[in-house]
Amino acid sequence: MEGLTVVLFGNSPSVQFEPENILLEGEKPFKTVETSKIVPLQREIAKRHVSVINMIDLHETDSVDHLIDQLVKENEIHAFIFVVRLGQLTDDDKMGLEWVQRVFGDKVLQFVMILFTYEREEESDTINDIKNPVLEQLLEKCGGRFHTCNKMMNNQSEMRDLMNKIELLFNENKQQLYTGEMLKQREDLKTSGCQTYCIPEPTISEERMEDTTTSETGEKHGGKNKDLETRVRQDQCLQQEDTKKRNLFQRLHLEGRQHNKLRTADVPQLTALSLQSHESCSEEELIQTFLQKLLMMDYSARYVNVKGKKQDHKQRRDKNSENQGDICDVFKDLSLSNIETSQSEQIHPMDVQMAVFHCADGFLKQLMVTKLSQCQYALPLLVPDPFTRRIEFPLWTFRQINKSWKIKHTNNETISQTQPIYKASTPMVFFFRFGSVSSSKSQLMNSLINEKHNTFFHRNCPGSSRTRELMDGVVEIAWFCPSGKNADKFTDHVSFCNLHGDARGHEKQLQILTQMASKMNLQ
Incomplete structure (x- = not known):
């Protein structure tokens, strides 16, 4: 075989981007699409010339169509390598595979191989012990093809075995490559299906005309309108739920942490807070208090109360009562009380635990699950x-x-x-x-x-x-x-x-x- 062209995609936490990395040699993941094209990295691996196309984190970026078009026009691809951290399958990982399938079409799955990465040597053999229905589903989508290597990707033997598996995949595909023609077929299919999936928004009168049917007696019945209204209501409910959840993560000072994950190294930090015993704390201290109590196997970790807000409001209300005896102040106090109630809804203890888990x-x-047990x-x-x-x-x-x-x-x-x-x-x-x-x-x-x-x-x-x-x-x-x-x-x-x-x-x-x-x- 003259050479191999492989695409790496997935999430950056699965890879260590260092000069010793045989596949990427310190190349960083995509954070922006200001560049007009993707330039493959040229490598010599196990006496093979390998073109490595780095698409790590590209699925988190908007407006990549121009990069994908350029990519498949200039390269015929032997394999798409889906990089996943061993034992830490996340929703971002699952969305990464769905993104590739959506962008390149269903045919791309016959070229996909999962590459599980690990940090510690003892983790490398755990893949056979993991019985995860979601993982099994991903493997099934990829024809059961996978390989394991360390996160640094600096082991020559592991990289040689990976190249051998890519060649085997190439032969299993009858030496067929993913080409621009396959992407074009996918685009043609998408265009032909536009009437099914891309319905233009009709005016109210048009919608009513199209979504009613007439019975033999001449009576009109609502059809798609009711289904549309139901879907709209469901979407609105989901949006309201999502807004509440985002507000919760914001109140707990965890915004952005679903991507920049909390690590064990972030937790056992000695602070003035950790040296005290707390039955109550402020909202900004809830996460730290919960984790430190849990790690000390303190069963009261679930029962930490939030302090401060009600007491502060009571003091303000008492002060207003002292200064003004007007009957209007009664209504002012009631108004303040209602505002305070809406603004200071108590955070459920299990929401604290699950927010940290996410x-x-x-x-x-x-570590959390072990301590909970x-x-x-x-x-x-x-x-x-x-x-x-x-x-x-x-x-x-x-x-x-x-x-x-x-x-x-x-x-x-x-x-x-x-x-x-x-x-x-x-x-x-x-x-x-x-x-x-x-x-x-x-x-x-x-x-x-x-x-x-x-x-x-x-x-x-x-x-x-x-x-x-x-x-x-x-x-x-x-x-x-x-x-x-x-x-x-x-x-x-x-x-x-x-x-x-x-x-x-x-x-x-x-x-x-x-x-x-x-x-x-x-x-």
């Missing part, structure tokens, strides 16, 4: 992204958790077992609800697992509020581990899964868990 990198997520709290099992609604299955974060239990047999023999929980095969009981119910299913589950401890946070826990932005659709899991005594409610270890929110709005989670569960409890 903004944490893989290692911090794993040590505090005997339920763990996040299925986590929808707050904005894209895509579901993450963070099983990798469970790897350091071991559970022990004792089983008492009929002959009074007691057997003790200890297993990593992600490998343990346990019967699962799944709790969910349709609509609103008067009783709390989380509280019911707590009574089954541990009556003296709130394993699942519920409506009657301290700090609970009606405003909860990040928990709907989250599935948490906890385990009952018998002690081998007669008082045990169950004779064997059992896992309990809890779908938060109305199950009617979370069909995917409902579908996954009904397939996995041994028993289901509907409220």
